[in-house]
Amino acid sequence: MASSAYATPFNRGIDFSKPVFILLAAILAVLVLFPLFWLLLYAFTDPARQFTLMNFVKLVSDPAMRRSFGLAIGMAALVGVLACAIATPMAWLVARTDLPYARFVRILVTASFVTPPFLGAIAWEILAAPNSGIFNILYRVLFDRPTDDYLFNIYSFAGLVFAIACYTFPYVFTLVANALDRVPSDLEDASAILGAKWLTTLSRVTLPMVVPAMLAGALIAILQALTMFGSPAILALPAGFHVITTKIWSLFQFPPKLELAAAAAIPLLILTILLLRGQKWILGRKGYTVLGGKSGAPRVTELGKFKPLALLFVFGILCLTVIFPYAALIKTAFTETIDASISWDSFTLKHLNFVLFDFSATRLALFNTLLLGVLTATVCTAISLVVSYLVARKSVMGAGILGVLATAPVAIPGIVLGVGLFLSYANPTFKLYGTLWILLIAFMTIEMPAGYQQLSSAFQGVHPELEEASRILGASRLKALWQITAPMLRTSVVATWCFVFIGTIRELSATILLTTANTKLVSVIIYDLNESGDLGAISVLGLMLMVVSFFVVYIASKMPLGAGRLQPRG
Amino acid sequence: MAFVELVGLTKQFGSLAVVNQVNLNIEKGSLVCLLGPSGCGKTTTLRLIAGFIEPSGGEIRVGGKRISAPGASAPPEARNMSMIFQSYALWPHMTVYENVAYGLRLRKLSKDEIRVRVDEILSITKLSALAERYPAELSGGQQQRVSLARALVIKPETLLLDEPLSNLDANLREEMRFEIRRLHDAFRYTTVYVTHDQSEAMTTADLIVVMNQGGIEQAGSPEDIYQRPESEFVARFIGGTNIFRGKKISADTVACEGGLNLRCGSGSFAAQGDTAVSVRHHDILLSEHKPTASDTNAIAGTVARQIYLGSHRDYLVTIPGGETVRTVAPVSVAIPVGQQVWLNFPPENCRALAR
Numbered sequence: 001m002a003s004s005a006y007a008t009p010f011n012r013g014i015d016f017s018k019p020v021f022i023l024l025a026a027i028l029a030v031l032v033l034f035p036l037f038w039l040l041l042y043a044f045t046d047p048a049r050q051f052t053l054m055n056f057v058k059l060v061s062d063p064a065m066r067r068s069f070g071l072a073i074g075m076a077a078l079v080g081v082l083a084c085a086i087a088t089p090m091a092w093l094v095a096r097t098d099l100p101y102a103r104f105v106r107i108l109v110t111a112s113f114v115t116p117p118f119l120g121a122i123a124w125e126i127l128a129a130p131n132s133g134i135f136n137i138l139y140r141v142l143f144d145r146p147t148d149d150y151l152f153n154i155y156s157f158a159g160l161v162f163a164i165a166c167y168t169f170p171y172v173f174t175l176v177a178n179a180l181d182r183v184p185s186d187l188e189d190a191s192a193i194l195g196a197k198w199l200t201t202l203s204r205v206t207l208p209m210v211v212p213a214m215l216a217g218a219l220i221a222i223l224q225a226l227t228m229f230g231s232p233a234i235l236a237l238p239a240g241f242h243v244i245t246t247k248i249w250s251l252f253q254f255p256p257k258l259e260l261a262a263a264a265a266i267p268l269l270i271l272t273i274l275l276l277r278g279q280k281w282i283l284g285r286k287g288y289t290v291l292g293g294k295s296g297a298p299r300v301t302e303l304g305k306f307k308p309l310a311l312l313f314v315f316g317i318l319c320l321t322v323i324f325p326y327a328a329l330i331k332t333a334f335t336e337t338i339d340a341s342i343s344w345d346s347f348t349l350k351h352l353n354f355v356l357f358d359f360s361a362t363r364l365a366l367f368n369t370l371l372l373g374v375l376t377a378t379v380c381t382a383i384s385l386v387v388s389y390l391v392a393r394k395s396v397m398g399a400g401i402l403g404v405l406a407t408a409p410v411a412i413p414g415i416v417l418g419v420g421l422f423l424s425y426a427n428p429t430f431k432l433y434g435t436l437w438i439l440l441i442a443f444m445t446i447e448m449p450a451g452y453q454q455l456s457s458a459f460q461g462v463h464p465e466l467e468e469a470s471r472i473l474g475a476s477r478l479k480a481l482w483q484i485t486a487p488m489l490r491t492s493v494v495a496t497w498c499f500v501f502i503g504t505i506r507e508l509s510a511t512i513l514l515t516t517a518n519t520k521l522v523s524v525i526i527y528d529l530n531e532s533g534d535l536g537a538i539s540v541l542g543l544m545l546m547v548v549s550f551f552v553v554y555i556a557s558k559m560p561l562g563a564g565r566l567q568p569r570g
Numbered sequence: 571m572a573f574v575e576l577v578g579l580t581k582q583f584g585s586l587a588v589v590n591q592v593n594l595n596i597e598k599g600s601l602v603c604l605l606g607p608s609g610c611g612k613t614t615t616l617r618l619i620a621g622f623i624e625p626s627g628g629e630i631r632v633g634g635k636r637i638s639a640p641g642a643s644a645p646p647e648a649r650n651m652s653m654i655f656q657s658y659a660l661w662p663h664m665t666v667y668e669n670v671a672y673g674l675r676l677r678k679l680s681k682d683e684i685r686v687r688v689d690e691i692l693s694i695t696k697l698s699a700l701a702e703r704y705p706a707e708l709s710g711g712q713q714q715r716v717s718l719a720r721a722l723v724i725k726p727e728t729l730l731l732d733e734p735l736s737n738l739d740a741n742l743r744e745e746m747r748f749e750i751r752r753l754h755d756a757f758r759y760t761t762v763y764v765t766h767d768q769s770e771a772m773t774t775a776d777l778i779v780v781m782n783q784g785g786i787e788q789a790g791s792p793e794d795i796y797q798r799p800e801s802e803f804v805a806r807f808i809g810g811t812n813i814f815r816g817k818k819i820s821a822d823t824v825a826c827e828g829g830l831n832l833r834c835g836s837g838s839f840a841a842q843g844d845t846a847v848s849v850r851h852h853d854i855l856l857s858e859h860k861p862t863a864s865d866t867n868a869i870a871g872t873v874a875r876q877i878y879l880g881s882h883r884d885y886l887v888t889i890p891g892g893e894t895v896r897t898v899a900p901v902s903v904a905i906p907v908g909q910q911v912w913l914n915f916p917p918e919n920c921r922a923l924a925r
C-alpha cells in the first residue's frame with residue numbers, strides 16, 4: 001500500500017505570494033506614481049497649491065524657453081539622422097560583407113555603448129575645444145596659424161549633435177545588425193534568381209526589411225538625445241544655449257522655480273511616451289516579424305576593391321567614437337596638461353594622486369557611488385526577480401499590474417524623475433533631500449524597467465512544469481522558486497545585477513537635481529570638475545568608472561555558475 | 571468509500587466551462603485513465619486534482635477529506651501526491667540522483683535513508699548506472715524513467731501522469747506502458763493517468779474514463795468501454811466502428827437506410843428519433859454469397875476498395891443507402907473492386923446506442 005511514514009502531511013511554509021504581491025505593488029506604486037503625482041501637482045498649481053495654468057503660459061511666453069525646446073528637438077532629430085547615417089552602412093558592412101575584423105568592430109561599438117555620454121562629451125572637449133582642444137592645437141602648429149584660430153569648435157550646436165550621436169549610434173547599429181543577421185538569405189536568393197543584380201537586391205529587398213529596425217533604433221537615439229543632461233550641460237552651456245534638460249536644471253538653481261520646472265518637465269514626459277509608442281508600433285508591425293529568421297547563413301557580399309574604402313570608413317567611425325576619445329582621456333589623465341607632448345618626461349601621476357588623495361570629495365563620492373551601485377543592483381534585481389515571477393506565472397490575480405508598474409519608469413526621463421522625486425521627498429515631511437535614500441529611490445526607479453525586462457524574458461525560458469514538479473513533491477511556492485527557478489536563472493540574475501550596477505554608477509540626469517555636498521557621486525564630481533576645468537582629474541575619474549564597469553562584467557563572467565546544463569532535453 | 575472523489579467538479583476560464591460537472595470515484599490503489607480527444611479538459615482535470623488550479627465549482631475529496639473547493643483548496647505541496655509531467659520537468663541543474671532525492675530532502679529524511687531509498691528506486695527503474703548524469707545527457711526513455719523514479723520515491727498516496735509517453739517513439743512507448751503498469755502493481759498507489767491514446771488506456775487502466783468537451787462520456791473497465799459503449803462518441807473513439815442510423819421498428823430491431831434491418835444483441839434504444847447502431851470493423855462477416863440465415867442483419871454491397879495488409883485484408887464496401895462500410899476479412903477472401911459482396915452483421919455484435 002502507498003501509506004508510509006511520509007504519508008502524513010508534513011510541515012510546510014505558508015504561501016506568501018499574496019502578501020508579497022501587495023507589498024511589491026505598494027513599493028512599485030510609490031516608486032512610480034508618487035513622483036508623477038507631485039510633478040503634476042506642481043505643474044498645475046501656484047505656490048499656494050491653487051490650480052492654475054499660469055506655469056504653462058509662462059513657459060510658452062518665455063522666448064528663451066521656447067528656443068531651448070526648439071533647439072532640443074532639432075538637436076535630437078539631427079542626432080537620429082546622423083546615427084542612422086553612421087550606423088546603417090556600418091551594420092551592413094559588419095553583418096553582410098566580408099569586411100575583415102567584423103567581430104572586433106562589433107566589440108568596439110559595444111565599448112562606445114558603455115561609455116557614459118557625458119564622459120564622451122568631455123573627451124571631445126579635450127579633443128576639439130576651440131582653444132585647448134588637441135586637434136586645434138595640432139592644426140595651429142602644423143599649419144602655423146595664429147593662436148585664436150581653430151578648426152573645430154565642439155562648443156556649438158553641430159558639436160553637440162556630433163558628440164551625442166557618437167554615443168547613441170550603437171542603438172541603431174545593434175538593432176540593424178541583429179536584423180541583418182536574421183534576414184533569411186533565401187529572400188535575397190529569391191531576388192537574385194529572378195535576375196536582380198546585388199545592388200538591386202540590396203536596395204529593394206535587404207535594406208527595406210531592416211528599415212523598421214533602423215527607425216526603432218533611431219527613435220531610441222532621439223529619445224536619449226532629448227532626455228540627456230550631461231552632454232548638453234558640458235557642450236551647450238559654454239556655447240551659450242540651453243536645451244530642455246539644462247533649462248529644467250537651471251530652474252532649480254537659486255532661486256528655485258519648482259512650479260516652472262515641473263511644468264517644463266511635462267512636455268518632455270509626453271514626448272518620451274510618444275517616442276516609445278512610435279518605437280513599439282514600428283517594431284510590432286507585421287513586416288518586422290519576417291525577421292524572425294530561420295534558414296541558412298546570411299548571404300555575404302564580397303567587397304572586392306571597395307574593401308580598403310569600407311575598412312577606412314569603419315575605422316574612421318571607430319576612431320571618432322572610441323579610439324580618439326579614450327586616447328585623449330588616457331593622455332590627459334597621465335600628462336601634466338592637455339597640450340603637453342607625449343613622452344616619458346611629461347608622464348605624471350599627479351592627477352591620479354590628486355583624485356585619490358588630495359581632493360577630499362573623491363573618496364566620499366567613490367564610496368557613495370559603489371554603495372549605491374551595489375544597493376540599487378541588489379534591491380532592483382531582487383524586486384525584478386519576484387515581480388517577473390509573479391507576472392510570468394500569473395500566480396496572483398492582477399499580477400500583470402506589477403509588470404506595468406515595473407515597466408512604466410522607462411517613459412520617465414531621468415531629469416523628469418529627478419524633478420518629481422525632489423518635489424516628493426525634499427519636503428519637511430520626508431526630509432530625504434541630502435541623503436543617499438533619495439538617490440537610491442531614484443536609481444531603483446530608473447533601473448527597474450531594464451531589470452524587469454531582462455528577468456522576465458529569462459523566466460519565459462523556464463518551463464512552469466519545472467516548478468510545479470517541485471511543488472507537487474512538497475515544496476512551497478517560495479521554496480520552489482529558491483531551489484529550482486533561482487539556480488536556473490542564475491546567469492540572467494548576475495547579468496541583470498551587472499547591468500543595473502553599471503547603469504547606476506554612471507547616472508547623471510536625475511542625480512544632478514538630487515545630490516548635495518554630502519551625497520556627491522563620481523558622475524557629479526566629474527561634472528563639477530568640468531565646471532572648474534580640471535580635465536586631468538576628470539579623465540582619471542572617468543577611466544576609473546570605466547575600469548570598475550569592465551571589472552564587474554569580467555568578475556561576473558568568471559563566476560562559477562554551477563553545472564550550467566540548462567537544456568533539459570537532448 | 572472511494573479514495574479520490576470528484577464531486578460536481580467544474581472549472582471555468584472566463585465563461586467557458588473547460589471541466590463541467592465531473593463526478594468520479596477512484597478506488598484506492600486503482601489505475602484510472604482519463605481518455606479523450608485534444609482539448610476535452612483532461613489536463614485541466616488532472617491539474618485540479620494536483621491543486622495547481624482551483625475549481626470554480628464542486629469539490630475534490632481524498633480519503634474523505636475535502637482538499638479542493640472554490641476558495642478553499644490545499645496547495646499542491648500539501649496533498650502528498652506526485653505528478654509526472656508531459657515535459658518530464660527534470661531539473662537541468664541537478665543530477666539524476668539529486669532530482670530523485672529532492673522530494674525526500676524536502677521531507678527532511680536523514681542522508682542515509684535518502685541514499686537507501688534513492689538507490690532502491692533507481693535500481694527498480696534501471697537507472698543505477700546513470701545516477702551522476704545530468705538530464706541533458708540522457709535519452710528520452712531514460713529521462714522518462716527518471717521522472718517516474720522521482721515521482722515514486724516519495725511513496726505518494728496518489729500519482730498523477732499527464733500524457734507521460736507522448737514524447738517517446740513507438741517502441742519505447744510500448745515498453746514504458748508495461749513498465750508503468752508493473753510499477754503500479756508493485757506499489758499500488760492510486761493513479762490517474764491522462765492520455766489521448768486509446769491503446770495506452772486499454773493496456774494500462776483498471777478504469778477508463780472517456781471525456782468529451784469537459785464532461786465524462788462513460789466510465790468503465792476497458793472491456794466495458796470497448797464492448798459496451800454507451801454513446802456514439804465512445805464507440806467511435808475507442809476502436810474503429812461503423813455507425814448506422816435508423817428508427818426502431820421492434821423491440822430489438824433498427825431499420826436503417828437502404829433496407830438494412832439490424833437486430834441488436836445489446837444496448838439501449840432512443841425513445842424518439844434515430845438510434846445509432848455500432849458494429850466494429852472485424853465483427854462484420856464478408857462473403858461472396860448471400861448468407862443463409864435470415865433477412866435481417868445482412869445486405870449486399872459493392873467493393874469500393876480493398877487493401878492487402880499482410881495479416882488480413884481491409885475492405886470498404888458501399889451499400890445501397892449510400893453508406894460505406896469498413897470491414898476486415900482473412901487474406902484468403904480476395905474480392906476485386908467493383909464486385910458485389912454480402913455483409914453479415916451478427917446480432918450479438920450489433921450494439922444500439924441511444925446517444
Ligand SMILES: Nc1ncnc2c1ncn2[C@@H]1O[C@H](COP(=O)(O)OP(=O)(O)OP(=O)(O)O)[C@@H](O)[C@H]1O
Nearest residue numbers: 583584588606607608609610611612613614615766
Ligand atoms: N489557463 C487557461 N485559460 C483559458 N483556457 C484554458 C486554460 N487552460 C486550458 N484552457 C482551455 O481548456 C480546454 C481544455 O484544456 P486541457 O489542457 O485540459 O485539454 P486536454 O484535454 O489536456 O488536451 P490535450 O490532449 O491537447 O492536452 C482547451 O480548450 C484549452 O484551450
Ligand SMILES: [Mg+2]
Nearest residue numbers: 612613614733
Ligand atoms: Mg493535456
